Amino acid sequence: MKLGFEESQSPFDSGSQQARVWTERWVADWMFCTNCGAPRLSQFPANSPVADFFCPNCSDQYEVKSQRKVFGSRVADGAYFTKIERLASASNPNLMLLQYDRDQREVRNVCVVPKHFFVPDIIEQRKPLSATARRAGWIGSNILLSKVPESGRIFVLRNGQPESKDLVLAKWQQTLFLRNQGVDARGWLIEVMKAVEAIDRPEFALEDVYAFEQRLHTAYPNNNNVRPKIRQQLQVLRDNGYLDFLGRGQYRLRLGR
Template identity: 65%
Template sequence: MKFGFKEPTTSYVSGSQRARVWTEQWVSEWLYCPNCGNPEILQFPANLPVADFYCPRCNDQYELKSQKKAFGAKLANGAYATKMERLRSASNPNLLLLSYDATSASVRDICIIPKHFFVPEIVERRKPLAASARRAGWIGSNILLSRVPVSGRIHIVQGGIVVPRENVLEQWRQTLFLRAQPAETRGWLIEVMKCVDVFGDREFGIDEIYAFEPMLAQLYPGNHNVRPKIRQQLQVLRDSGYLEFLARGRYRRIQPKNL
């Protein structure tokens, strides 16, 4: 796989405009669909409100965000109301995060966050724009990347190195069970998955997960039965093949086969 970007056929004064064209061309030419394995994804016509690319086989959609520096804990996104509405639709896009080296015009990292990790809890409502702003009252959103579990950040390129395709597809398949979960319960599952992340691939006990009870109670103040809710999520994760049940109250995260 090549990492260099082609020079855009149209001249752009802005470096950000040039980078946008470079990155979009690169994704069009080299990226495959991690949802179904189709060897290409296609670009939508310009100026669609959310998605940038789609897979012609499975119809999954992708929103591309690219920048020179590494992505941090949160990512500025579009209008809050539009984002929340899109979360409830089947066409909600997966998120492509691409960081590049401007000097060499090459890809440094590509990480995909599957759409089934997008729940209301990871979308932050920004303050309305001031009355003096051109779009006074407009309310934007931030994607809280820090709220996404490790299993929800799938690297296709990392540090300039291509991750084998079979690894990417296996990681993707391992969390597809989330798409079948009702939207109102997925947030809890994802938060418990984040707690499981702390243990890596080592065995852990139910009491160790209970240590996260205060944090989960703060996230969900309306729930006064946090421990039973934790046990319920562990059972779903076990039945979905995400966790291995070892003995009474003992679990281990099942690592993707190719990793």
């Protein structure tokens, strides 16, 4: 999808500044709210502390990260302690990852990570800036995309082709129940969701999830009852429509994940 406006409209000289103007314009012109489906997002004033856009209908906020390369396993973000403090906040933003081809003036991929997938485990603390740096001692953060399950990476645009809006909204709704969970509870649910995804079959058995017992114990070393915890989390996922219980220890992921 082309950005659709001329480079000469940008008052900035550097490529990165121009790209930010272009990509923000693309979001304003083309992006809908992945939470409620509203057709347009509104932009916050420049230099807002955390978010870049918000939905005028449901008030969900979005932080936009854009770059030329495809996003890897981690994304640099803002101040670490501020990010951690905001995890339980209703105003914590969703993360929008936008990858573009500057030469072709084209947005290639747009992926949104819903805010309910943000738990302390996916926020990495960076080293403090050196004493000679302009912001000496400042501690930034990285978002570890590799620790977000596939169901928490919802593509709106993939390889230049838009995904169905109905499918995007359906995928979003399938995990929205996580917002009603506390940060610690969300952490456990997300780890079990990742284990289920790693099985890589739409239908699976309880024993398949038990195979991840050691990994879950490593993630939560103070929990010595991992198997009962796994069963509890599968029940929560079942009760909230993420998967179906087929009986006799058999489960099936809901379609549309």
